[in-house]
Amino acid sequence: MLIQQNVNYYKMAVEVKELLEAGVHFGHLTRKWDPNMAPYVYMERNGIHIINLYKTAAKIDEAGAALAKIAASGRKILFVATKKQAKDIVSEKAGEINMPYITERWPGGMLTNFVTIRKAVKKMATIDRMKKDGTFMTLSKKERLQVDRLRSKLEKNLGSITDMTRLPGALFVVDIKREHIAIKEAQKLNIPIFAMVDTNSDPRQVDYVIPANDDASKSINKILTHVTSSIAQGLAERKSEKEATAAAKAAPKKEAAPAKATATEEEE
Template identity: 85%
Template structure:
């Protein structure tokens, strides 16, 4: 996994914090200086924290767990949808559904409802409904798709949460804390980093900055997924070897071999 360059972060404007009067004192360790009434983030610390977070995310991806991305602010929506989509990870870019994590069973029911509507359309049941009913079902399907379509493949609670702007996504943060789900986040100078397990001090308002951080994170996750795929292929090849050997063995030894395989 390639290490992040401080120059790249600088080019992306990752170092620009908020106005000094809006700062959270707990972000002091990550602030380099003040310039024209704005706090400047220490990019050397950002680079170190980003590398640390990326390594942890790669391990989670390699373990087969999903990482849920959360970003409902305008500047981050499209970037998160693109980067999370590239690595086949679930994401929330519309309103955070209350109880998304703490009441996951209910959310899964809503996702299944979406699947059942799709089945109705395939098997022809949809066409037997009245025009008014079809319109209602279509509206429900569109609403579910907008809010939950991006998490339709998430069949269990995620292995981690990645958040852009923890102040805005405070409900998601609280739910993850309640369930002890590790939280990774871009944390600006106006936020409390103590709420996050893996802090990435960064400008969470500029799309260029968000893109820089998300690109590095998604590349790390892609690396973790590639490792998992390679490991699976290696195991599959390992299982084929005994089968080839078995054909050469005597019939008397065959039952013993089958027991070992079980």
Template identity: 80%
Template sequence: MANNTEVKSLLDAGVHFGHLTRKWDPNMAPYIYMERNGIHIINLYKTAAKLEEAKNALRKIAASGRKVLFVATKKQAKDIVAEHAGNANMPYITERWPGGMLTNFVTIRKAVKKMAMVDRMKKDGRYETLSKKERLQVDRMRAKLEKNLGSISDMTRMPAALFIVDTVREHIAVKEAMKLGIPIFAMADTNSNPREIDFVIPSNDDASKSIDIIVKAATDAIIEGHQERKSSKNDDEQSSKDKAEKKAKKTAESKDEEE
């Protein structure tokens, strides 16, 4: 059941404000509490419950060592998502969604490798052998790739899931994920289609405070998952060490008995 304190925090952040009633998607009806002054109001108890479901799933993904790709290209969400996803060590897209990012992942990886190649050229001295014009072209290419793909440079395989802010705006990302069967976590405003989303978080996806509180909750769950994974690894290492010591002790005792 939703915690009243959590619901109050969501209320204070304006998570309950939906779109104008004429812009709604009827599929969002189960998550709408009422209409006020021509605006739909989201049921925050349902938001809190759905957010908890999403957090549990995100925690499990992180604990398994897989990546969640965050997608938010709208102005008020860019910096928030970049900060929180960066803190959780997760890849993110905050500029234009590169078409084929998922469905043509091999090509995207080639573009990322071009960035790495330029960096190697600068380290090994090959960059200095280029003409001034060539260096300028290389720098422009590197800057463009960095702007669009820099945040996913460490993503060597397909993400386990997508976390999207505004599925209407990021409809291409939604379609690609659906085509490949990649789970979608998303902030769903009253104009969204929740049927396209695996983990719906009914919420205002326009206000920066609302985006911040939801995205932070998601990335905090991911960080907890990382800590669980680290703790599990340490326990396994300690267990292996204890077994090795026990085995060595038994071997030593057997030798003593033989002597």
């Protein structure tokens, strides 16, 4: 009976088999592990820690539900992944759901000095206007070259956060050891942190831990697919609510029924 209950409990939206096939269970070398990851480690094999995929599946569901709620509220979720094997995956997946992302170097003060970052983003828009209204061509050749270089640099580092006009509602990070500056900034501002956490990292830094291999592209792709799917559901829910509200406002109001004649009117 107990075994059957456990089977039912782990029958979640995320299949353990697909996580296994993607290599999500492979952790780091045992000598490089962080003891705080012990609750998520299933066993040791050939000097490598194996992650408990049942717990990973449960954590993906938990994180997905929370992210869907944030997306439904209209807040943005900022994805952060600057490691080579994650950059293209994150830019593709986050781009599909129109969420901001950082895949180049993390700009110091991205969150804690957000006003300055927004000024840099607005600088791109100013340069674009200059090119549109002809002002750009009034500059010297050297100045045009400098402005173009600045525009390219800003686009590379901040182009993916153009639509993020306020602080994000959450951060999703791949590899919290590598993105430690982003983690610290989010902690200072009490921004919820969701992350893929490998066996060499401290999960206590994260609000929503997804224990997983954060080095293999297959593993990263699998986790991001589930995460962005949950966010897409939250966005769809928000859209349907907006449409329902708009339809309710546009619907013609029913005319009030005429009042019953009073006794005096009947006598007349």
